[in-house]
Amino acid sequence: MSTFQAPKGTYDLIPPDSAKFLAVREAISAPLRDSGYGYIETPGFENVELFARGVGESTDIVTKEMYTLTTKGGDQLALRPEGTASVLRAALEANLHKAGNLPVKLWYSGSYYRYERPQKGRYRHFSQVGAEAIGTEDPVLDAELIILADQAYRSLGLQQFRILLNSLGDRECRPVYREALQTFLRDLDLDEETRRRIEINPLRVLDDKRADVQKQLTDAPRLRDYLCDACKAYHEEVRALLTAAGVVYEDDEKLVRGLDYYTRTTFEFVHDGLGSQSAVGGGGRYDGLSEMIGGPALPSVGWALGVDRTVLALEAEGVELDLPVTTSVYAVPLGDEARRALFTVVTELRRAGVAADFAFGGRGLKGAMKSANRSGARYTLVAGERDLAEGVVQLKDMESGEQAAVGLADVVAELKTRLG
Numbered sequence: 001m002s003t004f005q006a007p008k009g010t011y012d013l014i015p016p017d018s019a020k021f022l023a024v025r026e027a028i029s030a031p032l033r034d035s036g037y038g039y040i041e042t043p044g045f046e047n048v049e050l051f052a053r054g055v056g057e058s059t060d061i062v063t064k065e066m067y068t069l070t071t072k073g074g075d076q077l078a079l080r081p082e083g084t085a086s087v088l089r090a091a092l093e094a095n096l097h098k099a100g101n102l103p104v105k106l107w108y109s110g111s112y113y114r115y116e117r118p119q120k121g122r123y124r125h126f127s128q129v130g131a132e133a134i135g136t137e138d139p140v141l142d143a144e145l146i147i148l149a150d151q152a153y154r155s156l157g158l159q160q161f162r163i164l165l166n167s168l169g170d171r172e173c174r175p176v177y178r179e180a181l182q183t184f185l186r187d188l189d190l191d192e193e194t195r196r197r198i199e200i201n202p203l204r205v206l207d208d209k210r211a212d213v214q215k216q217l218t219d220a221p222r223l224r225d226y227l228c229d230a231c232k233a234y235h236e237e238v239r240a241l242l243t244a245a246g247v248v249y250e251d252d253e254k255l256v257r258g259l260d261y262y263t264r265t266t267f268e269f270v271h272d273g274l275g276s277q278s279a280v281g282g283g284g285r286y287d288g289l290s291e292m293i294g295g296p297a298l299p300s301v302g303w304a305l306g307v308d309r310t311v312l313a314l315e316a317e318g319v320e321l322d323l324p325v326t327t328s329v330y331a332v333p334l335g336d337e338a339r340r341a342l343f344t345v346v347t348e349l350r351r352a353g354v355a356a357d358f359a360f361g362g363r364g365l366k367g368a369m370k371s372a373n374r375s376g377a378r379y380t381l382v383a384g385e386r387d388l389a390e391g392v393v394q395l396k397d398m399e400s401g402e403q404a405a406v407g408l409a410d411v412v413a414e415l416k417t418r419l420g
């Protein structure tokens with residue numbers, strides 16, 4: 001072991017488990033790529049103000065969890081805690097919204113950083129795949145995104161997840177509700193910090209997990225009763241579209257989310273096998289975010305799914321992914337001459353698109369065959385001096401155990417045929 005370890009709250013992705021992460025990213029992004037979402041990549045850090053204004057000054061993410069730094073040039077930066085503000089910033093900067101092709105549909109995949117208290121499923125460095133549809137107010141778009149996330153999870157074989165759905169209202173109706181809620185909350189028996197929260201972000205109090213707080217919230221005013229007609233109609237349309245698509249969801253009026261930019265549709269994907277960190281993904285509409293970061297009015301909607309938690313959910317359900325074969329052929333040379341000859345074969349196989357690996361380092365047959373087994377290769381090629389003198393290599397089918405001598409010049413073609 002080296003003197004160093006991965007920083008607290010982080011972990012390394014190493015084979016063979018790392019293959020699961022690649023497969024999850026692929027499965028989440030595939031439905032997006034097939035639905036008109038283009039790939040976007042933004043820097044790992046941004047001006048700290050972008051997140052302060054975008055995610056919200058009162059959120060835990062901005063007040064407690066951002067990794068901030070001052071550069072030698074004096075710029076105040078933050079490692080990105082989430083992707084939405086960055087993606088919208090990039091779309092505005094590139095004027096994507098002016099190309100007359102709204103919505104601008106984008107997907108991304110990357111690392112995010114939050115200085116949170118680490119526990120299973122909650123890390124300081126984690127990975128998301130996300131999607132944002134920018135510049136259009138249309139309930140079909142909200143439904144499309146939820147349906148695509150559902151499709152991605154199902155394609156992975158996940159079953160024990162639930163979709164929680166809510167509407168947070170808009171800039172007309174939410175302030176009225178907020179005030180009614182504040183008036184109600186101020187009369188409750190709550191600790192100092194929660195009292196402060198009432199003034200800054202009262203909706204978050206509804207999300208409080210403590211039983212003694214929840215008990216007092218039974219008669220709290222409900223946002224649903226305050227939604228304006230336009231928000232109500234919009235939400236009903238999203239619900240109807242999901243139902244028509246056969247996507248099962250639960251109405252959850254306590255679903256608030258931890259970022260301030262949401263308006264109207266909000267949703268979360270939760271998995272029941274994950275304990276307290278049960279949200280595998282979440283998102284919603286953010287009609288005011290563009291203006292909050294200095295852009296024009298661009299109503300938008302999106303989500304991000306956590307890759308780490310999705311992998312944990314697969315493990316909780318015991319789903320074995322059908323991972324792509326990494327090595328089809330493993331070559332074991334015995335002696336220097338065989339090393340050169342088989343390495344030539346391996347190179348040719350690779351150029352022909354066959355995944356092939358090699359026993360490096362002049363190891364003995366026994367150790368090399370162990371590596372061949374571990375590689376999962378369907379075929380091994382073994383050659384010693386006597387084989388080469390006869391112009392052949394020994395081709396072994398690792399499934400049936402059958403072995404045959406094949407001409408050195410024919411072995412690439414033979415393997416291509418056998419592997420289809």
Ligand code: HAM
Nearest residue numbers: 082084122123126279280281282283284302303304306
């Ligand atoms: P979020 O709910 O903060 O939303 O994060 C989305 C997902 O990222 C979570 O459901 C979870 O799976 C994963 N995640 C978040 N924090 C951690 C952590 N500390 N450790 C492991 N996984 C984590 C957003 O980030 C929004 N930008 C989503 C969005 C996109 N809304 C609109 N567009």
